Amino acid sequence: MAEFKPYTYFQCPCTDTSFSTRRRIGDSGPSSEEETDEDERTFDPRAPRANYSLYPLEHLLYCEDCHQIRCPRCVLDEIVCWYCPNCLFEVPSSSVKSEGNRCTRSCFQCPICTAPLSISSTESPPEGLGAEYVAQSGPYVLNCAYCLWSSKEIGIQLEKPNSIYAQLAKIKNGGEPYISPKERRRIREERKGDGEESQGSEMTLDPNEKLDAESQFANLKAFYQEQLAESSPASALGFTGDYGYGSPGALSRIMGLYTGSSFGDKKSKSRSSMMREAQSALEGLQISSPSASEESIARLRASGWEGTCSTAQRLAQAHNPRFVSDLRPIAHLLRTKRSKRCKTCRHILSKPESKVQNTRFRIRLVAPNYVPRIAIRPLQPGPAAPQALLLTPLRPTQFVLTFSNPLFDDVRVSIATPAKTPGRFGSRVTILCPQFEVGANTDVWDEALREGGAGAGKGGEREKRRTKAEASEGQQQAEAGKVWERGRNWVSVVVEVVPAVLKVGEEEKKDEKEEEEEQEEEEGGGSRYAGPLREDEDILEIPVFVRVEWEADVAQDEGAGLAAANNKDNKEEKEKRELAYWCVLGVGRIARD
Amino acid sequence: MASSKRVSIMPAPKPPFSCAPNIVIADNASLTGTHPISVGPQSVIHPRTKLNSTYAPITIGSSCIISERSMIGLQSAPSDYQTKGVVIGNGVVVEVGAVVEAMEIGEGCVIEVNARIGKGAVIGKHCKIGAMCEVAEGDVIGDFTVVYANGMRRVDRGGVEDLKLRMVGRQVEVLRKLIPSNPAKFQ
Ligand SMILES: [Zn+2]
Ligand SMILES: [Zn+2]
Ligand SMILES: [Zn+2]
Ligand SMILES: [Zn+2]
Numbered sequence: 109m110a111e112f113k114p115y116t117y118f119q120c121p122c123t124d125t126s127f128s129t130r131r132r133i134g135d136s137g138p139s140s141e142e143e144t145d146e147d148e149r150t151f152d153p154r155a156p157r158a159n160y161s162l163y164p165l166e167h168l169l170y171c172e173d174c175h176q177i178r179c180p181r182c183v184l185d186e187i188v189c190w191y192c193p194n195c196l197f198e199v200p201s202s203s204v205k206s207e208g209n210r211c212t213r214s215c216f217q218c219p220i221c222t223a224p225l226s227i228s229s230t231e232s233p234p235e236g237l238g239a240e241y242v243a244q245s246g247p248y249v250l251n252c253a254y255c256l257w258s259s260k261e262i263g264i265q266l267e268k269p270n271s272i273y274a275q276l277a278k279i280k281n282g283g284e285p286y287i288s289p290k291e292r293r294r295i296r297e298e299r300k301g302d303g304e305e306s307q308g309s310e311m312t313l314d315p316n317e318k319l320d321a322e323s324q325f326a327n328l329k330a331f332y333q334e335q336l337a338e339s340s341p342a343s344a345l346g347f348t349g350d351y352g353y354g355s356p357g358a359l360s361r362i363m364g365l366y367t368g369s370s371f372g373d374k375k376s377k378s379r380s381s382m383m384r385e386a387q388s389a390l391e392g393l394q395i396s397s398p399s400a401s402e403e404s405i406a407r408l409r410a411s412g413w414e415g416t417c418s419t420a421q422r423l424a425q426a427h428n429p430r431f432v433s434d435l436r437p438i439a440h441l442l443r444t445k446r447s448k449r450c451k452t453c454r455h456i457l458s459k460p461e462s463k464v465q466n467t468r469f470r471i472r473l474v475a476p477n478y479v480p481r482i483a484i485r486p487l488q489p490g491p492a493a494p495q496a497l498l499l500t501p502l503r504p505t506q507f508v509l510t511f512s513n514p515l516f517d518d519v520r521v522s523i524a525t526p527a528k529t530p531g532r533f534g535s536r537v538t539i540l541c542p543q544f545e546v547g548a549n550t551d552v553w554d555e556a557l558r559e560g561g562a563g564a565g566k567g568g569e570r571e572k573r574r575t576k577a578e579a580s581e582g583q584q585q586a587e588a589g590k591v592w593e594r595g596r597n598w599v600s601v602v603v604e605v606v607p608a609v610l611k612v613g614e615e616e617k618k619d620e621k622e623e624e625e626e627q628e629e630e631e632g633g634g635s636r637y638a639g640p641l642r643e644d645e646d647i648l649e650i651p652v653f654v655r656v657e658w659e660a661d662v663a664q665d666e667g668a669g670l671a672a673a674n675n676k677d678n679k680e681e682k683e684k685r686e687l688a689y690w691c692v693l694g695v696g697r698i699a700r701d
Numbered sequence: 702m703a704s705s706k707r708v709s710i711m712p713a714p715k716p717p718f719s720c721a722p723n724i725v726i727a728d729n730a731s732l733t734g735t736h737p738i739s740v741g742p743q744s745v746i747h748p749r750t751k752l753n754s755t756y757a758p759i760t761i762g763s764s765c766i767i768s769e770r771s772m773i774g775l776q777s778a779p780s781d782y783q784t785k786g787v788v789i790g791n792g793v794v795v796e797v798g799a800v801v802e803a804m805e806i807g808e809g810c811v812i813e814v815n816a817r818i819g820k821g822a823v824i825g826k827h828c829k830i831g832a833m834c835e836v837a838e839g840d841v842i843g844d845f846t847v848v849y850a851n852g853m854r855r856v857d858r859g860g861v862e863d864l865k866l867r868m869v870g871r872q873v874e875v876l877r878k879l880i881p882s883n884p885a886k887f888q
Contacts, residue, residue, distance in 0.1 A: 221849055255849045256829060256857040414856060 112647070112697050114484035114507075118168060118475070119151060119690040120179030122451075123161035151651045151690040152530040162692055168475035169457040171450040175685060177475055178450055183457060188445040191464040194224055198464045199442055210439035214272040218252035219421060219435035225250040227269050230260070250437055262433055273439060281434060289326035296330065296390075315388035320427055328392030335383055407431060447471075476514060480521065480546065480656060483510040484693055487586065487602060498699035499607040499648060506586060507605065507695055512598040513546040519658040520545050521599075525650055533608035535698070537650050540588045541601040549597040603650070607698045610646055646698050655688040716754045718887045720744075721763070725873075725882040732887050734774065736786060741765070745876045757786030762808070764792045764866075764873055771799045771812075780821060790826070792866045803836070807844065809866050827862045 152158060161179070169178040190199040194215035203212075216225040227248050247265035250272070251258045259265070263282040266275050280286040287295070319327065386393040408416065408430075415432050422428060424438055447459040459471040487506035499505055513519050522543045528534035586592055586602035593600040659682040716734045720726070721742035730746045732738055734754030740746065741763035750767050752759055753774035767773060773795065774787055787801060790808040795801055796816075803818040807826035812818065816830045819838035824830070828842055831849035836842065847857050 220855060221853070254831065255853075255855060256847050256859055257855070258859050261858060 112694075114696065115694040116165065116482045116484065117153075117162035117692045117694075118165055118177065118479070119158070119161045119692070120163065120168065120177050120182060121689055122176075122179060122182035123157075150526045150530055151653070151692075153649045153651055153692040154531045154645075158692075165476050165479060165481060166474070168479070169448060170473050170475045170478040171453065171455060171457055172473055173453045173455045174450060175687065176452075177479065177687070177689060178448075178457060182451045183448040184451055184454075185446045185448055188447050188460060188462050189464065190442045190444055192440050193443050194440045196464050204442065209442045211442060212273045212439070214270060215440040216250055216272065216276075216437040217424075217440060218255060218257050219425065219438055220257045220432075221252060221255040222424070222438070223252050223254035224440075225252055225259075225437055227251070227266070227272065229269075230265065259437060262435060276437065281436065287323070289323050292323060292326060293330065315390050317389040319389055319392070319394055322426070324392050324394055326392075327390060328386060331386050331391040404430060478514060479687065479689075480511045480513050480519065480654075482652075482654075482691065482693070483512070484508070484695055485510075486696075499605070499696045500699055501607050501609040504604055504606050505696075507603050508592055508600045509603055509693070510593075510598055510600040511544075511546055514549050514597075515658060515660075516548050516550065517658045517660055518545055518548050519656050522655045522657075523601075524653045524655075525603075529608075529648065529650055531649075532645065533610055533698075535608040535648055535650075536606040538604045539601065539652075540586050540604060541591050544591050544599050544601060546599045547595075547597050552596070605648060605650070605695065607648055610641060610698055610700050641700070646700060648695050648698055650693045650695060652691050652693055653688070654691055655686065657684070657686045659683065660685050715887060716752075720884055720888075722884075724884060725877050725880050726884050726887065727880050728883045728886060730887075741791065743870075743873055745873055745880065747771075747876075747880065754786070757784065759787045759789075761789045762791035762793065764870055765789055766794045766869065766872060766876065768795055768797045768799070770797055771795045771801065773801050775802050775820060776800070777820075792869045794869060794872075796832075799830075809862055809869070827857075827865070829857070 153162065160181070163179055167180065169183060170176070171178050187201075190201060190204050190209070191197060192199065192211035192213065192215055194211060195213055197211070197213060199211070214227070217223065218225055228251050229245065230247050230249055231245060246267050246269070248267070248269050249259045249265055264276070264279050265283065266272060266279075268275065277288050278286055278291075411431060411433070417425075417429060417432055417435060421432075421435065422430075425436060427434075427436075429435055445460045445462070445464070448457045449455065450457055456471050457473045459469060460466075461468045461470060485508050487508050509523075511521055520543070523539055524542060525537045525539055527538075528536055586604075591599050592602045661682060714735070716732055717737040718732060718739075719737065720740040721744075723742055724740050724744050724746070726740070726746040727748035727750070729748045730750045730752070732752045732754075734752075734756070736754035736756070736758040738752055738754050738759045738761075740761045743763050744761055744765040744767070746752070746767050747769045749769045751770070751772045751774075752767075753772065753776065756775040756777065756779050759774045761767065761773070773789070779786075785804070787803060787806075789795070789801070789806045790810070792809045793806055793812070794810075795812045796814045798815040799812045800817045801812060802820045803822040803824055804820075806812070806818070806824045807828065809827040810824055811829045813830060813832040813834070815832060816834045816836075818824065818830065818836045819840065821839040822836045823841045824836070825842055825844035825846060827845050829847045829849075830836060831847070834848045834850075834852065836848065842848065842854075843856070845857050845862075847855050849855075
């Protein structure tokens, strides 16, 4: 069995609209109404929706203005810059729009295994004295150091060792020259401009050419744009551009539709009569040849299984090739650096340094700096390795939950769990100490100095308590209502679980329930208990509701000058803060019978 | 595990070792077992290489590079078809931490870091077994095959075998200068 590591996932409150944790100023505490409301609802970590709201603490952000946890669903992403992950070159967004989201320098990935390709000369390196001073000469090929693929296999050799993207754009597999859509447009325009005299450029475009999808689309588009422009000079402005819908031509047409008048009627009539369809490859017409499929079958016979590409290899290519010999080197996809904003108040939560090479952040409000971390470990150190530990059904097992406080203020933590975990197999859960205070995250040195100065002080007492806990470890006694262990900014409490029996049969379940005198589950009926054990259903997950309360220094926390000025007269005033959320503790797997 | 091996090395008799005079074998390479071990001319055995001939003989060709912490030879009792032991062809590079129990490894192969080749496997000429890849027991791999990722295979028709063999030869030349050799210790 795969090793099990205890985990804690936090639920972002944004997924729950009925949930409101407002910040209260001068409020005496949560109203009793709200408390009962929250008590009634139990978060079910196994509900299908829970998958989308549970995150490890490290994935969460915290908005200092809303005083709330923020998950990837309740932040807005903004692109700071685009860059190539291979050459770390920052690509301006304008060229991303025009050139696409791939590196246009010399960064390519192997079409077989996606490893980065390197360029090398096909000539064997010069040998002898002073060999390193001799410049290597072409032709060059792209090589994969991992799977040893080389662009030689698709018949591509390059003349220069740089600006490979531009070179590759002009070569078809096999080495024939390729006319890119851009080039086609240039030739077309040239031809149009020069009239019929220039035969040189016309020669390069064959009317019966086999086009690839991109060129065909470009040709078709150009053809129809031309047709539209010629047939209706009035809307020439409107339909030649890419953004035709906002143009005056389009507007007048729409106006015509609404008013029913003959706004554009005449024009449209004349246009329909004058339009013709594409007639050659130059205009984007491709006649499918009946022998095409026969050809590919013959090719398949010849090349065999090895000659075909895998699904992953096919998906990585724009032209959807069938055979390995049709693969093209893949230009590296660009990546982005993003800043994140709170969706509610639009404040920036995370902002990376805009330089690509710099991995630091200017702003980064991550949740682990605001929300207590919860660590789980079994109370009894088992004889075997702890990861191999399975929970024995019906045997009470104790776990130590350690809450560590990242804040610079003392916090009061209240935790609550349902008496029985939700799901088909309810395990009983008891928290021995549901309310406790956790010390502030003060400087470690401060604490050390204080302890040194006053040995019999608070620190000494804490030390004593810890040693007492260690001494009593042999007896394994955890007292109800008492904290198990306490440190500078952390507190451990004990939670006891009685794992359920993982029996799928209906009768056993009923028996067990009668023993436990649980009535509430009765109405669940047989269907809830039917069916075999589902994946990971043997993991004991405890939903825990955590409420953290503390008093923060207003002026210091707000930081902004305005707030400080407002609070100048009562600077000492403390603000009551509260944070409440569900989290899920995965403590272990229950042994099966 | 390491300690138990060390204990077993000390009292164990040296395996019969035959080699060409111009090989490079590091002082602290470990040769164990009772079956003969032979190493061809120009080959380099790095420090801490483990050649284990307890269950079957080991034959290493010429101009091979056997890297640190790699384990050559059967690690457990052989099945009846692998009596001639492990045969490594000429110009083979076995990289760090690789485990080679193969029946035969063809000329010019590269066994990359931490790759494992099971008992009875036959690897053709000029193959490359990628880092961390495994070749199952008794598997037969044809010439020019590249094994990469999680067992993916392809046949490399690059046609640069001679160039690669020459590169191995040059690497051997460099290593000769770097690794102090002590073949006498093992004879
Ligand atoms: Zn906010
Ligand atoms: Zn959220
Ligand atoms: Zn790049
Ligand atoms: Zn590759």
